Amino acid sequence: MAESTETIFEQVPGGVFPAACSSRVLLDHVMSKWGVLVLVSLTDGPQRWSDLRRRAQGISEKMLAQTLRTLEADGLVHREQQPVMPPRVDYSLTPLGEELAEVLVPLLRWVGRNAEAIIDGPAGTPGPVAPADAG
Amino acid sequence: MAESTETIFEQVPGGVFPAACSSRVLLDHVMSKWGVLVLVSLTDGPQRWSDLRRRAQGISEKMLAQTLRTLEADGLVHREQQPVMPPRVDYSLTPLGEELAEVLVPLLRWVGRNAEAIIDGPAGTPGPVAPADAG
């Protein structure tokens, strides 16, 4: 248990978790509204700009361009421009992005399976109870 | 590969990912600035309010109370009030919260290991390149 947390968010001595750090920034990029959908889409393989646009329902050109720029800067997404007209740009996950997807997908799968019952379930119904043996 | 995505965010026919749904709401709760720190802290075992306050560096009483209220409403966190004065409230992960932690911790571990190099690394240095064999 101690091992499971001691490498998370660079816990400092005393068991304290700093709130502002690189991890938070990266998490915000990855888990952003459109970031997560783009990353998930690219787990299906490389896709061009307009394909990504069509798959992320409701995304604006502006948000798609911005999201891809951020993820590319983070080294998670690879951008490859084709020397053709009309312009064609292909995006794919980098090896780093693939690594991330391996730990991201199980979380998203869990959320996808449980969200409806949690969020849309009977109001005021908390989840199952765990024993609180604080000692 | 198709299996890895078809249960995520309830992908609808045509390979499109809806942006607004219960999954997004739950993800926002879990991955919120203080939500994730509270959940991680509770993977160490049950803790009282003031312990959580001390461990999440920089959190205000207001944000801690609000975050715990949200996570409790989601059924991820169990709240147990002691009949004592001064007031004492203990918090712990529910079984559902434990399930979530199992898929959340690997992601946070990955982020904790890689964030510094990604965010604070040399500017303009993208990550490793993956082949873009778009068909």
Add this chain to the structure above:
DNA sequence: GTTAGTACGCACTTTGAAGTAAGGTACTAC
């Protein structure tokens, strides 16, 4: 009386991600 500890709630403000609208490049077709 004040201060401290404990665990909140309320009113209002700030901040940054996301959104809207318009603009741009380069080319083809009519």
Add this chain to the structure above:
DNA sequence: GTAGTACCTTACTTCAAAGTGCGTACTAAC
């Protein structure tokens, strides 16, 4: 000239998460 394609960029606006400040109730110590 207009219209369309694909992939962006810029200026400004909106809005919800987070923040600030103050309040509540109780007991104990000074």
